[in-house]
């Protein structure tokens with residue numbers, strides 16, 4: 001626990017000043033779902049579509065974060081909790097810089113997602129459940145991980161021998177087993193664009 005620290009607080013240059021500069025409202029879009037459900041594909045697509053509409057964005061994807069800031073973490077419960085804690089703290093930095101911040105991490109338990117929501121703040125946390133059943137993800141097996149996990153070559157694999165608790169009350173649910181990429185992306189855009197559209201006050 002950090003002691004004897006005194007964070008600076010600048011009341012002149014606020015997040016609102018930065019949002020005004022960027023002509024957008026900042027938000028954290030937190031995508032939850034099994035490996036292979038479509039998080040990274042949709043996160044990338046959403047980021048590009050928003051960029052093309054003139055928004056400044058930042059994508060934080062689990063695999064990428066685990067290649068850098070989280071590269072000392074594995075897939076135990078404790079490491080996943082720390083992985084999400086650091087990822088949420090990182091997202092909060094981008095949020096406070098006024099960016100539309102898109103996070104795509106499995107985030108497998110209610111405890112983990114609540115922690116992320118508490119770090120970021122409920123008002124700025126938009127949870128999207130990218131839902132595809134385990135069997136569909138295993139069939140897709142984009143990275144060959146399901147085959148390895150089912151052969152016992154990977155331990156603590158989400159949905160197999162590590163838990164995945166479905167979000168009970170997400171802000172948005174996308175069924176990637178029932179709708180194609182274009183439909184899924186459009187649903188995301190319909191939900192997010194109004195929330196980041198800048199409307200000058202007064």
Ligand SMILES: Nc1ncnc2c1ncn2[C@@H]1O[C@H](COP(=O)(O)OS(=O)(=O)O)[C@@H](OP(=O)(O)O)[C@H]1O
Pocket residue numbers: 033034035036039040061062063066075079080081083084104105106107108143145154155156157158
């Ligand atoms: N055991 C196990 N279980 C699940 N996933 C595994 C595992 N080992 C490696 N991978 C790869 O790690 C990516 C998930 O990392 P995350 O940081 O999103 O996971 S978590 O939120 O901490 O649970 C995940 O990426 P996605 O497929 O994009 O979800 C995998 O590429």
Ligand SMILES: Nc1ncnc2c1ncn2[C@@H]1O[C@H](COP(=O)(O)OP(=O)(O)O)[C@@H](O)[C@H]1O
Pocket residue numbers: 033034035036037038039040041042104140142175176177179180181182184
């Ligand atoms: N509606 C959809 N949205 C996103 N991806 C989809 C959809 N339908 C099928 N897919 C496919 O599912 C796979 C998802 O892989 P990926 O985005 O890497 O998942 P994750 O990041 O959750 O592990 C891709 O091969 C993608 O083409």
